[in-house]
Amino acid sequence: xLSGSDTALPxxxxxxxxxxxxxxxxxxxxxxAAGGAGRREAERALCRRYAPxxxxxxxxxxxxxxxxxxxxxxxLLGVLEAAREGRVREPEQLVRFxxxxxxxxxxxxxxxxxxxxxATDEVLVAAAGGEAPRDPVNAAVLLRCLGSLGDRARxxxxxxxxxxxxxxxxxTRLALSRGNVRVIRHRALAALRACLDAPAPGNA
Amino acid sequence: xxxxxxxSWETLVDWWAADLDEAAASEVxxxxxxxxxxxAVARRVAATAEALRTMVPPVVRPERLAxxxxxxVRILENPIAPGQTCDFHFPKNADLAVHVLGGLVLExxxxxxxxxxxxxTGAVLGHVEDAPVDPQRGAVYLACQRDYAQLDHDLxxxxxxxxxxxxxxxxxxHHF
Numbered sequence: 001x002l003s004g005s006d007t008a009l010p011x012x013x014x015x016x017x018x019x020x021x022x023x024x025x026x027x028x029x030x031x032x033a034a035g036g037a038g039r040r041e042a043e044r045a046l047c048r049r050y051a052p053x054x055x056x057x058x059x060x061x062x063x064x065x066x067x068x069x070x071x072x073x074x075x076l077l078g079v080l081e082a083a084r085e086g087r088v089r090e091p092e093q094l095v096r097f098x099x100x101x102x103x104x105x106x107x108x109x110x111x112x113x114x115x116x117x118x119a120t121d122e123v124l125v126a127a128a129g130g131e132a133p134r135d136p137v138n139a140a141v142l143l144r145c146l147g148s149l150g151d152r153a154r155x156x157x158x159x160x161x162x163x164x165x166x167x168x169x170x171x172t173r174l175a176l177s178r179g180n181v182r183v184i185r186h187r188a189l190a191a192l193r194a195c196l197d198a199p200a201p202g203n204a
Numbered sequence: 205x206x207x208x209x210x211x212s213w214e215t216l217v218d219w220w221a222a223d224l225d226e227a228a229a230s231e232v233x234x235x236x237x238x239x240x241x242x243x244a245v246a247r248r249v250a251a252t253a254e255a256l257r258t259m260v261p262p263v264v265r266p267e268r269l270a271x272x273x274x275x276x277v278r279i280l281e282n283p284i285a286p287g288q289t290c291d292f293h294f295p296k297n298a299d300l301a302v303h304v305l306g307g308l309v310l311e312x313x314x315x316x317x318x319x320x321x322x323x324x325t326g327a328v329l330g331h332v333e334d335a336p337v338d339p340q341r342g343a344v345y346l347a348c349q350r351d352y353a354q355l356d357h358d359l360x361x362x363x364x365x366x367x368x369x370x371x372x373x374x375x376x377x378h379h380f
Contacts (some may be wrong), residue, residue, distance in 0.1 A: 030360035053243045054281060059250055060220060063257070095238035099230075102237070139351035143262065147330060160221055161256035167223050186217040193252045 025049075026091035032083040039084075046083070047076050050098055061106045066151075074105045137196060145195035153188035161183050207241040211295035216242075216249045242342060260300060264347040265336040283343075286363075293379045294350060303346040305363055305374050310339050314366040323358035323375060335363075345361050353380035367377060 023031075023045060031042035054075050058068030078101045082088050088097050146154050152174065159170045162183075169186070171178045211232060219232045220222050236243045260272065273279055280298040284290055286307045294301055310316070316337050320330040337344050344363050357378040362371035 044259065050237070051239075052247070053238075056236060056243055056246055056250060057233060059254065068241065073260055073288075083291070095234055098237050099234050100314055102233075137251070138354070139259065139349040140354040141351075142205075142255055143352070143355070157256055158261070160260065161253045162259060167221065182214075182218060182223065185313070186214045189217055189249065189252055192256075193248055196252065 024092075025094040029088055029091040029094060031084050032080070033086040035084075043080055043083075046079070050076065050079070054098065054102060057102050058106070062109065066200060071102065071105055071109060074109070075101045078105070132140075141196060146194050148195055149188055149191060153184055153191070156181055156184045157188050157192065207239050209234060209235075211242045211245070213245065213249070215304055216246045217253075220246070220249050225271070235360075236351075242355070246311065260295055260347045260349065261329050262320065262347055263332045263335045264301075264302070264345045266338045266345065269345060272300065282342050284374045284376065286374065289377070290376040291377045291379065292348075294348070294353075299350075302346040303348060303361070304341070304343045305361055305372070306341060306343040308337070308342045308344065308363060308372060310337055310342055310365060310367055316344065316348075317364045317371075319362045319364075319371070320346075321360045322356040323360050323377075324356065327356075329356065329359070348378070352378070 023042070025046075028042045028046045028049075031038045032046070041142070051072050054072045055068050058071035059065070060069060062068055075098065079088075079094075079098055089093060146157070149157070155171060155174060156176075159165045159173060161168070163175070167178050167181045170176070170185075171181045174181070176184070215224075217234060221228055222229075224232065236246055260268070269279065272317065278299045280291070280295050280301050281304050282292055282301055283304040283306055286305075292301070292303070308316075316335045318330075318332045318335040319328060321328055324361060335344055344361075346361055357380070359376045359378065361374045361376070363374070364371040
């Protein structure tokens with residue numbers, strides 16, 4: 001729950017709006033734990049900072065946009081609650097606290113295989129999660145860019161990321177070494193990204 | 205924004221592909237949760253890999269189609285016989301069209317190759333060795349998406365079953 005006693009601390013200190021985005025994690029945690037007028041602003045800054053990073057962690061471990069969004073909510077709610085109660089013991093180690101919360105939440109989400117329970121601060125946290133950039137890729141452009149890669153590079157990408165095979169399996173399938181698969185994979189993915197980012201032919 | 209020890213593209217690709225050991229993955233994750241510069245690069249890796257993971261390939265497995273259908277994707281089938289030329293109008297109420305290249309005599313173990321060409325230029329638009337098939341229907345499924353309006357509209361699909369037989373040809377004139 002958010003505190004209603006927003007007048008306890010000097011308002012002037014909390015009106016350093018432009019600095020808030022640059023404020024250190026420790027400064028944000030201090031402002032949140034202190035309550036008062038600056039708490040909400042510090043919470044927003046903390047959510048804006050961590051939401052896209054947590055979403056990335058979620059996508060990596062859950063491979064699903066919606067579940068990654070659930071993770072952002074669950075983790076941020078946990079972090080905010082801990083921050084308000086002053087339970088983040090080493091503010092300079094907030095990253096580790098967030099990482100631990102992410103790991104536990106992923107385990108729970110996998111167990112539950114469902115959506116997180118709605119919570120009182122859902123709106124604040126959901127707004128932060130909503131700022132995470134999405135990157136829809138045009139199917140025709142993707143096809144054209146895949147076609148611009150060599151056969152072997154394209155197969156490595158397809159087997160690695162579409163078929164979701166481990167590098168060992170890809171290596172066996174294509175009669176390559178595992179090290180070779182990794183090199184081809186990162187080069188091909190960089191080439192594909194560059195092609196996707198390039199202006200469409202005729203629009204340059 | 206800057207990072208004193210930026211993670212390399214290679215490391216981020218290995219991380220995304222789950223190809224790092226637990227300790228290294230944990231180190232990467234801790235760094236990413238604390239670093240805007242590297243998490244921005246990692247998001248580019250992620251977006252590219254996710255585009256590949258979720259793409260519908262031009263020659264699509266029957267199981268993948270069933271999965272998409274269960275997920276609510278509106279799929280329209282367009283059956284075509286070997287040698288046939290068809291005008292195909294992409295329907296407004298479908299998310300995905302599937303040209304069912306039928307009439308194939310599939311032998312167990314025989315490789316199936318699919319080559320996609322532009323009818324007007326002859327340019328090869330795609331080639332799939334060891335293409336997935338539906339053995340029950342004797343067909344190959346060719347997925348067509350609305351975004352493909354950007355590509356050549358006149359398409360010849362050649363499907364070769366085994367090395368020695370001539371390919372079956374299907375000509376599709378798309379209208380988007």
